[in-house]
Amino acid sequence: MEDAWLPAAPNTGHTYRDRVDAAALQPRAGLPVDAVPSVSGFYAARYPHSSRLLWLQRLAAGEISRNGQVLRADGPLVPGDRLAWRRPPWEEPAVPRLPAPLWDDGDLVVFDKPSGLPVLPAGGFLEHTVLRQIERRVAAGDLEDGAGLPRPVHRLGRFTSGLLVCARCRSSRAWLSALLRDSTAATPGPAQPAGCRKRYRALIAVGPASALAGLLPGESLTITTPIGRRPHGRLGAIWAAGGERPLPAASTLTLLERREAGWLVEVAIASGRPHQIRIHTAAAGAPLLGDPLYRPGGDVEPLVLPGQGGYHLHAHRLSLTAPEGRRLELEAPLPPRLRRLGDGLGMAP
Incomplete structure (x- = not known):
């Protein structure tokens, strides 16, 4: 239906604000020694999705101010400086x-x-x-x-x-x-906090070397791969399997159906790390079907952003215990591709 979508349209622009601290002025690996203390160096280090040259162009266009004064050229920074980038309007996708x-x-x-x-x-x-x-x-x-x-x-x-x-x-x-x-992975496995239970449906691409390859319908496997920050070509760092200062995490996958186009699984998570299900399924050698970012084994595609889609993941059920003790059982209807074959719609395109 046409009215089910917001069409692509320009917005009114936005101002992004930053305050410079002493740590942000330390030289960074891969940048010239004098790069970070400058305005363009600060932005290139903090927002690596844009090159230093592009930040210099934004300075020349008068889009950046320091302590309330519009800048037209690069310059030094000191701790406490307040920066504002007035991003011009851009078109947002439908x-x-x-x-x-x-x-x-x-x-x-x-x-x-x-x-x-x-x-x-x-x-x-x-x-x-x-x-x-x-x-x-x-x-x-x-x-x-x-x-x-x-x-x-x-x-x-x-x-x-x-x-x-x-x-x-x-x-x-x-x-x-x-x-x-997250409840952390102190009690990994299907056991989740009594106050909150979260269950998802997903399609996964199971490789022959996957830890899930021998799973039969109805069987479960708990994944406890820690999740931390790893280098990324466009964002500087990204959440992924292992990485720096990894955090404990636990996801339990239950196989519902084996399909040629991807296995249908239910996922119960006992922690809430960023992109946890995408990371855990990939780390187990069975990434979400169509996920362009997380590779089998846990590596990431260096030029793909987390917001790029193609995968099938649905937050299906949520159980909550309210402060007064009542239990809320919430459910979102399943998209056709994430239904079981027995529903008659499970293989709809």
């Missing part, structure tokens, strides 16, 4: 519209987020996000905000569909954040 809530009790609001829709402004998206669509819906009177604006409590990747929890009250957001925050 995205799906946010559907009506699955649940709304006056405080908690739960949406079935479509694949392709970012949750918060980032990665080239400013207006075409869940948050902005909620704000516009409230302004139009289509969504109540009596206890405050419903704000997302957690993130889902742009191309991850399914349950997204929002809350109007600040205290509820704090409670939910603590509940949804």
Whole structure:
């Protein structure tokens, strides 16, 4: 349906603000000794997606100011300097519209987020996000905000569909954040905190050397590969298997169906690391089908960004215990490709 999408459209631009601290002025590997203390060097080190030459061009265009004064050329920095980059308007790609809530009790609001829709402004998206669509819906009177604006409590990747929890009250957001925050892998395996259980559906590409290759339908495997920061060609660093200062993590995969085009699995996560399911399935030699970033074994494609899609991952079920003790059982309907064959729609394109 045509009205199910927001068409590509220009936004009004945005100002990105930074404060310079002493650590940011230390020389970085791969840059000239005098590179980082300059404005262009600071930006090139902090935002490696753009080269130093491009930051010099932005300076010349008058897009960058230091301590409130517009700069036209590069210059030195000192700790405490305040920088602002006024990014000109750019066109944001078309995205799906946010559907009506699955649940709304006056405080908690739960949406079935479509694949392709970012949750918060980032990665080239400013207006075409869940948050902005909620704000516009409230302004139009289509969504109540009596206890405050419903704000997302957690993130889902742009191309991850399914349950997204929002809350109007600040205290509820704090409670939910603590509940949804990772429990670490102190108790790895299917056992998850009694207060929160998260289950996903996904399609994976299982290689012959994968730890999952011998799995039979109904059987499970727990993956406890730590997740840390590793070098990345465009972002400087990215979350991946192992890496620097790795954090414990646990995911349990249960095989539902073997298919030629990809195995259908359910994933229960006992921690909440960034891109955890994408990283864990890849580390086990069975990355999400169509994932362009995470390679079998845990390596990453150096020029691919996390926001690039192609994979099939859905936040299907979420169980929460509210502060007053009531149990919330939430479920987002499965996309056709993530349904079992027995449903009659499991292999739909």
